[in-house]
Amino acid sequence: xxxxxxxxxxxxxxxxxxxxxxxxxxxxxxxxxxxxxxxxxxxxxxxxxxxxxxxxxxxxxxxxxxxxxxxxxxxxxxxxxxxxxxxxxxxxxxxxxxxxxxxxxxxxxxxxxxxxxxxxxxxxxxxxxxxxxxxxxxxxxxxxxxxxxxxxxxxxxxxxxxxxxxxxxxxxxxxxxxxxxxxxxxxxxxxxxxxxxxxxxxxxxxxxxxxxxxxxxxxxxxxxxxxxxxxxxxxxxxxxxxxxxxxxxxxxxxxxxxxxxxxxxxxxxxxxxxxxxxxxxxxxxxxxxxxxxxxxxxxxxxxxxxxxxxxxxxxxxxxxxxxxxxxxxxxxxxxxxxxxxxxxxxxxxxxxxxxxxxxxxxxxxxxxxxxxxxxxxxxxxxxxxxxxxxxxxxxxxxxxxxxxxxxxxxxxxxxxxxxxxxxxxxxxxxxxxxxxxxxxxxxxxxxxxxxxxxxxxxxxxxxxxxxxxxxxxxxxxxxxxxxxxxxxxxxxxxxxxxxxxxxxxxxxxxxxxxxxxxxxxxxxxxxxxxxxxxxxxxxxxxxxxxxxxxxxxxxxxxxxxxxxxxxxxxxxxxxxxxxxxxxxxxxxxxxxxxxxxxxxxxxxxxxxxxxxxxxxxxxxxxxxxxxxxxxxxxxxxxxxxxxxxxxxxxxxxxxxxxxxxxxxxxxxxxxxxxxxxxxxxxxxxxxxxxxxxxxxxxxxxxxxxxxxxxxxxxxxxxxxxxxxxxxxxxxxxxxxxxxxxxxxxxxxxxxxx
Amino acid sequence: xxxxxxxxxxxxxxxxxxxxxxxxxxxxxxxxxxxxxxxxxxxxxxxxxxxxxxxxxxxxxxxxxxxxxxxxxxxxxxxxxxxxxxxxxxxxxxxxxxxxxxxxxxxxxxxxxxxxxxxxxxxxxxxxxxxxxxxxxxxxxxxxxxxxxxxxxxxxxxx
Numbered sequence: 046x047x048x049x050x051x052x053x054x055x056x057x058x059x060x061x062x063x064x065x066x067x068x069x070x071x072x073x074x075x076x077x078x079x080x081x082x083x084x085x086x087x088x089x090x091x092x093x094x095x096x097x098x099x100x101x102x103x104x105x106x107x108x109x110x111x112x113x114x115x116x117x118x119x120x121x122x123x124x125x126x127x128x129x130x131x132x133x134x135x136x137x138x139x140x141x142x143x144x145x146x147x148x149x150x151x152x153x154x155x156x157x158x159x160x161x162x163x164x165x166x167x168x169x170x171x172x173x174x175x176x177x178x179x180x181x182x183x184x185x186x187x188x189x190x191x192x193x194x195x196x197x198x199x200x201x202x203x204x205x206x207x208x209x210x211x212x213x214x215x216x217x218x219x220x221x222x223x224x225x226x227x228x229x230x231x232x233x234x235x236x237x238x239x240x241x242x243x244x245x246x247x248x249x250x251x252x253x254x255x256x257x258x259x260x261x262x263x264x265x266x267x268x269x270x271x272x273x274x275x276x277x278x279x280x281x282x283x284x285x286x287x288x289x290x291x292x293x294x295x296x297x298x299x300x301x302x303x304x305x306x307x308x309x310x311x312x313x314x315x316x317x318x319x320x321x322x323x324x325x326x327x328x329x330x331x332x333x334x335x336x337x338x339x340x341x342x343x344x345x346x347x348x349x350x351x352x353x354x355x356x357x358x359x360x361x362x363x364x365x366x367x368x369x370x371x372x373x374x375x376x377x378x379x380x381x382x383x384x385x386x387x388x389x390x391x392x393x394x395x396x397x398x399x400x401x402x403x404x405x406x407x408x409x410x411x412x413x414x415x416x417x418x419x420x421x422x423x424x425x426x427x428x429x430x431x432x433x434x435x436x437x438x439x440x441x442x443x444x445x446x447x448x449x450x451x452x453x454x455x456x457x458x459x460x461x462x463x464x465x466x467x468x469x470x471x472x473x474x475x476x477x478x479x480x481x482x483x484x485x486x487x488x489x490x491x492x493x494x495x496x497x498x499x500x501x502x503x504x505x506x507x508x509x510x511x512x513x514x515x516x517x518x519x520x521x522x523x524x525x526x527x528x529x530x531x532x533x534x535x536x537x538x539x540x541x542x543x544x545x546x547x548x549x550x551x552x553x554x555x556x557x558x559x560x561x562x563x564x565x566x567x568x569x570x571x572x573x574x575x576x577x578x579x580x581x582x583x584x585x586x587x588x589x590x591x592x593x594x595x596x597x598x599x600x601x602x603x604x605x606x607x608x609x610x611x612x613x614x615x616x617x618x619x620x621x622x623x624x625x626x627x628x629x630x631x632x633x634x635x636x637x638x639x640x641x642x643x644x645x646x647x648x649x650x651x652x653x654x655x656x657x658x659x660x661x662x663x664x665x666x667x668x669x670x671x672x673x674x675x676x677x678x679x680x681x682x683x684x685x686x687x688x689x690x691x692x693x694x695x696x697x698x699x700x701x702x703x704x705x706x707x708x709x710x711x712x713x714x715x716x717x718x719x720x721x722x723x724x725x726x727x728x729x730x731x732x733x734x735x736x737x738x739x740x741x742x743x744x745x746x747x748x749x750x751x752x753x754x755x756x757x758x759x760x761x762x763x764x765x766x767x768x769x770x771x772x773x774x775x776x777x778x779x780x781x782x783x784x785x786x787x788x789x790x791x792x793x794x795x796x797x798x
Numbered sequence: 799x800x801x802x803x804x805x806x807x808x809x810x811x812x813x814x815x816x817x818x819x820x821x822x823x824x825x826x827x828x829x830x831x832x833x834x835x836x837x838x839x840x841x842x843x844x845x846x847x848x849x850x851x852x853x854x855x856x857x858x859x860x861x862x863x864x865x866x867x868x869x870x871x872x873x874x875x876x877x878x879x880x881x882x883x884x885x886x887x888x889x890x891x892x893x894x895x896x897x898x899x900x901x902x903x904x905x906x907x908x909x910x911x912x913x914x915x916x917x918x919x920x921x922x923x924x925x926x927x928x929x930x931x932x933x934x935x936x937x938x939x940x941x942x943x944x945x946x947x948x949x950x951x952x953x954x955x956x957x
Contacts, residue, residue: 060893067901068889068908070836077835167821251934255840255848256902305838305902306936327881337841529899529937691938695899698939722845722934730940731931733953747835 053609054541055750058687061533063554073276075259076334076670082115083261086323086333087169088316088414089159089176090343091151094409094715095185095198098149098158098178105175106161106677111168114326115176116160118146119304121293127417131284136313138288140378144319144412145289151180152200152377153409154716155342157315162323162331185409189351192218192408200377200407201360203762220379221405226385227459230585233332233366233398241434245427245765249349249374252416253699253727256305257340262320263330269296270321275304277311277526278565279557290321308699309415310345312565316350341720347416348374348381354390362441366398367391371424372373373405376412381405383500388460390428390760393469393653393769394450394501399459400514404496409715414566417696418500418757422703422764426782428452428588433772434664437766443495443769444482447655452499468679468743469497469653475741476655481675490662491672492773497655498761502754503568508561509578511539511586511640515632517625519543520583521552524563525575527693529756530688531566533679537684538576538750542583544610545624561643569754572684573649578744580749581642592612594622597634634739648747654759656697660770663737664793668787669705669771671732676762677739681753686740693738693759702728708783806869809834810878818865824858825849827865828875835877835907840934847933850906850913851875857913859932876905879912887950888912897946899937907933911947920951 103115124142128135142148147156159176163169184198191197199216205215207221234240250310260274270292276282279299285296304311316333323331335343353370369390373382387403436443451473456464476482476495509523511689521536536550547577554560563575587607594612595602598620606613612627614620622630631637659672676697683689706726710718719725744751772778777792802817809832816831824825825842826850828834837860840848844862851860852874879886888906888908898904907930914921914929921929927940935943945955 058896063897064893064898065885067898067904068885068892069880070834070905072901073835074838074902076839077829079833079835156799166826167819254900254902254938255846255934256838256900257840262805303902304900305840306900308936334839337843337845530896685896687942688899691896691942694939694941695937696939699936705898722841723843727934727936728939729931730927730944731932733927733940735944736939737940 196543228398237314242355252310254306264324382420390424494770496765498568505564539579585640650753667789682751704764896944
C-alpha cells in the first residue's frame with residue numbers, strides 16, 4: 046500500500062460497536078456475572094513479607110454457618126518442576142501455582158494463603174478471620190540492590206543465577222544476568238568529547254486498572270469447568286488453569302467478560318484456578334472479586350529498578366558509545382521485564398558501540414506483571430535524562446540531537462536486529478515543527494522538556510470468522526478481549542476490505558469454544574494482528590462472493606471483479622451486484638458464506654514517540670504543574686484516529702503518574718503502606734491539562750493497511766520528559782521516581798545549600 | 799447474622815423494596831439485590847467514583863452509603879440516565895468523543911457529570927476538572943471525557 050492510498054473506512058471515526066452498552070451500564074463485566082446458586086469466594090493474604098508457613102488450620106472457618114469450602118495450596122496438584130509455554134512466554138508452573146496459593150512460604154505482604162467460599166461475601170470475609178495460619182517470620186528484602194548483596198535474605202533456596210546462560214553454583218536472589226554488546230564500547234568512550242554517567246532509581250508502580258480482578262467458575266459433574274473472568278486473554282487463562290490443575294484444555298471453557306482495564310496486569314491468573322478448586326469442593330459456582338487492597342498487594346505491579354547509564358558523544362554531538370546496567374525487581378518470582386528494558390534503553394538511537402547488562406532480581410514484593418511497554422519506561426527515564434545532559438553540555442537543541450542520532454532504517458540495535466522502516470526521525474521532525482516547540486515559555490520556574498521512547502510491539506496469533514447476513518451485514522467473531530475499542534478497529538479493517546460500512550459489521554469477542562486460538566490482548570497487537578485476521582477473513586469472503594456471482598452469471602470467477610463493495614462481470618459490465626444485493630441472494634443460491642482466517646504475522650512495526658512538556662515548579666512546595674503536553678507518535682496507520690489518540694493520551698497520563706506521584710510505599714518490615722487509591726495516587730482530571738496527541742503516519746510495510754501497534758509506547762517518554770522540564774524550570778536533575786514534591790524540595794535545598 | 803431490614807425507596811423512578819443486612823452498602827444492594835450492575839465497584843472506599851449514583855439529586859459514592867440509609871430516598875443510577883426516547887446528551891457525547899476505553903469508570907463519570915450539569919449547566923473546563931476529580935479513569939487521560947462533558951453542555955473546549 047502506498048502512502049497515498051485513499052481509504053473509505055480506515056481513518057474515519059465511527060461510534061464504537063459496544064459503546065451503547067458501555068454508556069448505559071448494560072455491558073457485563075466479570076464482577077457482574079450472576080448464576081443460579083452462585084456463592085462468593087474470598088482470599089486470605091499474608092500479613093508478612095517473608096515467612097515460613099508452619100501450618101494452616103481451617104476447621105473453625107469450615108464450621109461457620111454459610112461456609113461451603115476452604116482451599117489451600119494442598120488442593121492444587123503438585124506442580125512439579127515444569128516450564129510451560131502459556132501464551133506470553135515460558136512460565137514456571139511451580140511459581141505460578143505458588144503465587145495463586147502459597148506453598149510452604151509466603152514471599153510478600155499480601156501473598157495469597159487460603160481461600161473460602163460462602164453464601165455471602167461478608168460470611169466469606171468472617172471465615173477468613175477464623176483461619177489459623179502459623180507463620181515463622183523470616184527476614185525479608187524489598188530493595189533490588191539490597192537483594193543482590195551477598196548475605197541478603199534468600200527468597201528461594203533453589204534459585205541459582207543464570208549467568209549469561211550458565212547456572213551459578215550458589216543460591217542467589219539474582220535469577221538472571223543478560224548482556225548485549227555491540228562494537229567496542231571502550232574505544233567508543235575514548236572517542237567521546239563528553240561522557241556522562243548517572244545513577245537512577247524508579248519505584249514499584251501498579252497498572253492501576255479501575256476494575257479489580259475477578260473470576261467465576263462452575264465445576265461440572267463431568268469434570269469440565271466453565272470460567273467467566275475479566276482477562277486480557279481467554280486462551281491463556283485456559284492454558285494456565287489447565288497446567289495448574291492438570292486438566293486438558295478441552296475440559297475448560299473460558300468466557301471473557303468485558304474487562305475494566307488491564308495494561309498487562311490481567312494476563313497471569315490469580316483467582317481463576319482458585320475459583321475452580323472452590324467450585325469443585327463446594328459443588329456450586331463460585332465468584333471471587335478482589336478488593337482494591339488485594340489488587341495492590343497481590344497483583345501487578347511493575348518493577349522498581351536501579352539503573353546506571355553512561356553515554357558519550359563527540360564534539361559534533363554524535364553519540365560514540367553507551368553503557369547501561371539495569372537491575373529490575375522481579376518481585377517474589379523470577380521474570381521481571383529487564384530483558385525488554387535492556388533492549389529498549391538505547392533503541393531510539395544509532396550508537397555504534399554499546400554494552401548493556403541486565404539483572405533479574407527477586408525481592409519480597411508481589412510477582413511483577415507486564416505493564417504497558419514492560420521495562421521500557423524505567424530504562425527511558427535513565428537514558429533520556431542522560432541524553433538531555435549531553436545536549437546541555439554540548440549546547441545542542443535536544444530535538445536536533447535526536448535528528449542527528451536517531452535510529453532509522455538500517456540502524457542496528459544493541460540486541461541484534463536491524464531496524465526496518467521506522468518513524469523515530471519523523472516523530473522528532475513533527476515535534477520540531479509543532480507550534481508547542483516554538484511557543485516561548487515565559488515566567489519564573491517554568492521549563493520545557495523533551496524525551497523519546499521506543500517499544501517493539503508484537504504480532505502473535507489471531508483468529509476470526511465472518512458470516513454474511515441476508516441484510517448485507519457481517520457478523521465478525523474474533524478472539525481478542527476489547528479493552529479500548531478494538532472491536533471497532535478490527536471490524537473497520539474487515540469493512541474496508543469488503544467495501545462496506547463499519548456500522549454494517551457486528552463484531553463479537555468469542556469464548557474459547559467459539560473462536561479459533563487467539564493470543565492475549567497485549568504487545569499493542571490487536572489492531573495489527575487481529576485486524577489482519579479480519580482482513581484475511583474478508584479476503585476469504587470476497588473469494589467466495591466472486592465464486593457465487595460467477596455461478597449466478599454462469600461465468601468463471603476470473604470474469605468477476607470485486608471493487609469497493611461491488612461485484613461486476615468484466616465481460617458484461619451491466620451485470621453487477623452490490624455486496625448488499627448479493628448478500629440478499631445467498632440463501633437461494635447455495636446458502637450463506639462464512640469467511641475465516643488464522644494468522645501469526647511477522648512484520649509488526651516498532652513504535653517511536655517523542656514528547657514535549659511544559660511545567661511550572663513551585664519552589665516552596667515542590668509541586669509540579671503541567672502547563673502543556675504534546676505527544677508525537679508514529680502510529681503507522683491510524684485505523685480509528687479517536688481511539689489511537691485515546692491510547693496516546695491514556696498512556697501519556699500513566700507515564701505522568703509514574704513520573705510524579707505513584708509508588709509503592711513500604712515500612713522496614715516489608716509491609717505495603719498505601720494499598721488504596723487514596724494513598725497510591727493516580728493522576729486525576731484536576732492534575733492535568735489537555736494532552737495533545739500528534740499522529741505521524743509512517744505506514745508499516747509489514748501490514749496490509751500499514752498498522753503499527755500504538756498502545757504501549759506513549760507511556761515510555763513522560764517521566765524523562767518531566768525530569769528534563771523540571772531541570773529547565775528550577776535547575777535540579779531528579780534521578781529518582783516518582784519526582785514528588787518532597788524530593789524536589791530536597792533537591793532544591795541541596796542545590797542552594 | 800443480623801436480621802435483615804426492609805427498605806422502600808425509588809430507583810430510577812420506580813418504587814422498589816428490598817431486604818438488606820445493616821452492613822450492606824447501597825452499592826451491594828444495587829448490584830446484588832436489585833441486579834443493577836451498571837454501577838461499578840472500583841475501590842469500595844470512596845476514592846474512585848465508579849459507584850457514583852444520585853441520592854435525592856446529590857452525587858454520592860454508593861459504596862459509602864448503607865442500604866438501610868436510603869429508606870424513602872430517590873436514587874438515580876446509570877441505568878436511569880437515558881430516557882425511553884433516547885440517550886442523555888452526555889451519553890451521546892461520550893460516544894461521539896470516544897470518551898471511554900475499557901468503560902468501567904464510564905457509568906460513574908456520566909452520573910457525576912449529570913450532577914455537575916444539573917447544578918452548573920455551562921461549566922468552565924476548570925469546573926469540569928474540579929468536579930470530576932473524584933472519578934478515576936486509568937485509560938483515557940481524561941482529555942476526551944472533559945471534551946465530551948463540555949460539548950454536552952454546549953461549551954467549547956480549550957486547546
